[in-house]
Amino acid sequence: MTTTPDQAPLAIPGFTHLYSGKVRDLYVPDGREDELLLVASDRISAFDFALEPPIPDKGAVLTQLSLWWFEQLEDIVPNHVLSTEVPEVVAGRAVLVKRLDMVPVECVARAYLTGGGLREYAVSGTVSGLELPEGLVDGDRFDWPIFTPSTKAPEGEHDEPMSFEAVEEAVGAGLAADLRDLTTRILARGNEIAAERGILIADTKVEFGRDADGTLVLADEVLTPDSSRFWPADQWEPGHPQPSFDKEFVREWLMSAESGWDKASGEAPPPLPERVVEQTRAKYVEAYERLTGRTF
Template identity: 55%
Template sequence: MELLHSGKVRDVYADGEDILLVASDRVSIYDVVLPTAIPDKGKILTQLSLWWFEQLADVVPNHVVSSTDVPAEWAGRAVRCERLDMVMVECIARGYLAGSGLKEYERDGAVSGVGLPAGLIEGSQLPEPIYTPTTKVPPGQGHDEFMTYAEVEAEVGADVAAELKRITLEVYRRGQQVAASKGIIIADTKIELGFAKDGTLKLGDELLTPDSSRFWSADEWKPGGTQRYLDKQFLRDWSTSLTDWDRTAPGPEIPDEVVEATRNRYVEVYERLTGANWA
């Protein structure tokens, strides 16, 4: 097999007409891969994505060919996938105000050109979910920037832009419904879409994981401050306490207790969503 790409978390291999997507235990924050791995992270991301792909199969097709026809050494963390021509837009849906969306709102009163009511605070639920796409910048070449819907139309055309928005919001709405029944809030999520050979738009990469979404415990949600995150935002918050790191490579080593607390959050959200125990 040929290694096509080694990303911050996943490695992509060519295998005939298919690709193998292999999730590692690497973790990145602020586009920097940290030198310390999170045990089981790759398997949790893979298994949770597969669970979500099945839950949302009636909303949008996905790139999964097989989760078992993979080399034994990658069992549990690899997926055989259809090759997609990926759309160069990061598709993001937000139902709550947090992270970069909060900063954008505080500056402009809007996110990706979508105006929002005055008076919202950190953790506020939005009147309805909004589509806030960003650019897709290759690793090491800067950071993704918010795009307006008009800019997405200019990038991919009006018809494709409309489908990206529709699919993103529907994936978020359905995912949020499922998560809410398990006592979890999905504050926002990012998905990736690409075209199959027959021209069908399909989901690729990962889906509704702690790396691509903000998960909060619903019974602890309280607007006006930081929530108890069940995702890698916990690591970002830890990094803000470091006075000797400027968010550029190389990243800092993660202390053992922070590694354990991060892994526990990944396991917790997997178990609460799927109802299965993480062995």
């Protein structure tokens, strides 16, 4: 199945296109192999498909929000950003970053039980092999975020939950412990800050790489509506799904009778209706403005 976008990558003078994922495009600056230009597109993905049409301004919202969060997290972990001085054609939605040796694990932390974690818990009482107390319901909060990593599947395949022991086997005990510590601390710090602004961050996915010195560095994006579940704090009520500020809204439409799409069919989802596109943009912008206190 095709999950990457069909359109040709943007031609940027002084940069060579390296790779396009479902959402981001990577370029190498001419003559600087140790750097990358990371461009966030307006594409949106769900269930491992790139969807149509794109969400206006999404790339800029995610880039600016990640930059804001990187500043809030600097005392916990260094990040990959070198400069926001980028070519005018991608201004506002691109950053120049260190080229890293990426860790082959999707680092997921959960502060609340929901989504895929809830589905696994309902069957086995565990999440990523971690045993949890009995009787938990959708939306219950953990005392401290739990680390529930997953595999980094090849393009077009699904990530699968990993136990902590599997992460230790993949990357070594020391690095596995560092990944668990940093991922859960990032989510805990994120919730300290977000809760004061009326948002709960249910879970998040972060990526790490090592720089030339071997230092573990936070990469890609962090605590955005694409990589995290954002809930309005004043509507939090365990026992049922929560309203959201993130792309869960898009997933819910795709799974609704209105979309007519069968997730199990293997076929690409239908185009998003204009109202879903507009409401998704509004949710992303509202999350950005609530968290940063800035007007987008």
